[in-house]
Amino acid sequence: MWSEGKDSFLKDPPNGTVSVLDGKSVQGLWSLDVLDNVGGNVATVTGLEMQITLSAPCGPPEILQLVWSDKSSLTWTADAAAATYTLYRGAADDLPALLTPSLDSCVAATTASSSASGLTDDPSPGELFWFLVVGSNGTGSGQAGSASSGPRTLDSSGICN
Secondary structure (H helix, E strand, C coil), X not given: CECCCCCCCCCCHHHCCEXXXXXXXXXXXXXXXXXXXXXXXXXXXXXXXXXXXXXXXXCCCCCCCCEEEECCEEECCCCCCCCEEEEEEEEHHHHHHHHCCCXXXXXXXXXXXXXECCCCCCCCCCCCEEEEEEEEECCEECCCCEECCEECCCCCEECCC
């Protein structure tokens, strides 16, 4: 967990490294707890600096806040890590398949902007379409979101009619 080399935390605290995150996913909410072993004496932390360097670039996070600006145009919150966005469409019966590797959607649009227009497909009476946006960059696609049972899995090999 602690680096023991020339710049180790124990030998050179201002320049030490902690490798506790090596090989672990850094997605999610993290907290840092600093504990000491001063044996009952009072200690004061006068400063703490942390630099996190990712050894590999990450895909964009989940894309949020999809909003219909009119009947055929959808917008969403842009993310600086995304170079392109893929808009997926599915039907009500496809929703449970988002939790499995089963076919669940089709690609309705791919764009470099944070909007898609010309979405004129109408579901049959009594049916619905759902839409999901996933950002992508040079390292791959971002998350399609998550559910209580884990991340969503997209199989978009369906054909949008």
